[in-house]
Amino acid sequence: MEPKPNVSFENTSVAFAHRSDATLKKMRLLFKLMHYPFWLHMGIKLANGGLKWGLPIQGLIKSTVFEQFCGGEDIASCRPRIQELASYGVGTILDYSVEGKKELSSFEATKAQILQTIREGSGNPHLPFAVFKVSGIANVDVLTKVQAGEVLDQAETEALQRAEKRIGEIFAAAAEAGVRIMVDGEESWFQDVIDRWVLSAMATYNRETAIVYNTFQLYRHDMLRRLKDAHHDAVAKGYFLGAKLVRGAYMEKERERAKEKGYPSPIQPDKEATDRDYDRALQFCINNKQRIFLVSGTHNELSNQVLSELVDLHGMKRNDPRVYAAQLYGMSDAISFNLAKAGYNTAKYLPYGPVAEVLPYLSRRVEENSGMAGQRSREYKQIKQELARRKKARSSFPTIGKN
Numbered sequence: 001m002e003p004k005p006n007v008s009f010e011n012t013s014v015a016f017a018h019r020s021d022a023t024l025k026k027m028r029l030l031f032k033l034m035h036y037p038f039w040l041h042m043g044i045k046l047a048n049g050g051l052k053w054g055l056p057i058q059g060l061i062k063s064t065v066f067e068q069f070c071g072g073e074d075i076a077s078c079r080p081r082i083q084e085l086a087s088y089g090v091g092t093i094l095d096y097s098v099e100g101k102k103e104l105s106s107f108e109a110t111k112a113q114i115l116q117t118i119r120e121g122s123g124n125p126h127l128p129f130a131v132f133k134v135s136g137i138a139n140v141d142v143l144t145k146v147q148a149g150e151v152l153d154q155a156e157t158e159a160l161q162r163a164e165k166r167i168g169e170i171f172a173a174a175a176e177a178g179v180r181i182m183v184d185g186e187e188s189w190f191q192d193v194i195d196r197w198v199l200s201a202m203a204t205y206n207r208e209t210a211i212v213y214n215t216f217q218l219y220r221h222d223m224l225r226r227l228k229d230a231h232h233d234a235v236a237k238g239y240f241l242g243a244k245l246v247r248g249a250y251m252e253k254e255r256e257r258a259k260e261k262g263y264p265s266p267i268q269p270d271k272e273a274t275d276r277d278y279d280r281a282l283q284f285c286i287n288n289k290q291r292i293f294l295v296s297g298t299h300n301e302l303s304n305q306v307l308s309e310l311v312d313l314h315g316m317k318r319n320d321p322r323v324y325a326a327q328l329y330g331m332s333d334a335i336s337f338n339l340a341k342a343g344y345n346t347a348k349y350l351p352y353g354p355v356a357e358v359l360p361y362l363s364r365r366v367e368e369n370s371g372m373a374g375q376r377s378r379e380y381k382q383i384k385q386e387l388a389r390r391k392k393a394r395s396s397f398p399t400i401g402k403n
């Protein structure tokens with residue numbers, strides 16, 4: 001007989017308890033549409049153009065993909081979602097998701113938003129982490145030049161110094177507020193610069209606990225070694241390593257650039273290699289739990305199973321603050337809510353920002369849900385299954401009202 005897993009992701013009534021019938025039906029339609037990626041991509045393109053031309057389509061986007069994957073346009077409008085997740089034991093990670101801007105004013109505005117998420121999280125157990133992307137507050141062209149060892153002109157040097165100052169302010173504010181802060185992993189051609197900044201902040205602020213977390217993308221074939229090196233550095237210098245593990249979001253871009261510029265691709269040869277390193281990295285972090293604080297950011301059922309088993313096997317409390325599982329809002333509720341119900345620390349990234357500005361983020365989510373056969377059909381199947389379950393329950397107990 002197969003051993004029973006310590007948490008099951010099959011329970012759709014737990015997964016969707018926070019969704020009304022009407023919302024589930026809307027979700028069913030949305031995920032069904034994702035079976036037609038061509039039309040969906042056309043839709044996103046049209047939405048992009050339409051918003052630029054001032055067409056009145058904001059409402060349509062807001063009531064469909066935006067509502068599914070985002071919390072609101074600002075922090076205040078995210079609060080009901082934060083409360084809702086909290087009532088099921090799921091934490092929220094507010095993620096200001098405006099991307100792709102290169103103006104100074106935008107970097108400053110994004111920094112102000114990140115500082116606001118830190119203030120919002122201070123003393124609030126329902127907001128266990130803050131998060132940001134360095135590309136939101138720094139010019140990545142300058143960072144790319146730094147990593148490539150190119151000489152910067154005066155304006156670029158000043159831009160770099162300003163970026164460093166912004167990042168310094170964010171880490172200092174998080175440490176002051178006692179709010180753990182994660183830095184997202186980005187493209188390999190400027191990630192080294194981010195790593196240097198984050199490692200140095202960890203050595204400063206992670207003396208008694210982990211405040212600052214860096215991201216390790218296991219789709220890179222050098223990342224397990226980099227994780228081990230980071231652990232070695234933490235041991236040698238006596239600080240705690242904050243490690244968020246992900247598989248990685250920029251695989252196509254990475255491969256294309258490597259091919260175009262003629263250097264070896266940093267990406268693993270195949271999905272199996274990524275999966276193997278991800279689970280090894282989980283194992284490495286839990287084996288070294290005295291020194292590493294872990295956030296596992298994945299929608300992969302098996303990796304979430306591995307994590308929950310490791311926690312139990314090591315005799316850790318399921319709500320030990322050193323270990324969190326995280327998923328994105330609007331995806332993999334079966335994982336998040338079942339993990340939370342079983343007592344494991346679980347949180348959702350909740351993106352927010354003006355509708356027109358979060359379109360790049362939304363395009364990626366659509367891409368992900370239409371591109372990954374397993375993931376796409378899993379969401380759709382689970383929604384259908386839950387609607388059928390409710391219908392059956394109502395016909396057996398006709399007094400149960402529709403919500």
Ligand SMILES: Cc1cc2nc3c(=O)[nH]c(=O)nc-3n(C[C@H](O)[C@H](O)[C@H](O)COP(=O)(O)OP(=O)(O)OC[C@H]3O[C@@H](n4cnc5c(N)ncnc54)[C@H](O)[C@@H]3O)c2cc1C
Pocket residue numbers: 183184185186215217219246247248249250251267268269270271272274296297298299300326327328349372375
């Ligand atoms: C909470 C959270 C935070 C995140 N933060 C970041 C971040 O900071 N930076 C970032 O880059 N991404 C981030 N992501 C996205 C993440 O990297 C993945 O793109 C996404 O979660 C899909 O991977 P998975 O583990 O959930 O699922 P799976 O479906 O098991 O894995 C899909 C992933 O496997 C890898 N893969 C697929 N095919 C191949 C192949 N042929 N060869 C090698 N590898 C392959 C790719 O990374 C792909 O995204 C985050 C995700 C979550 C849930």
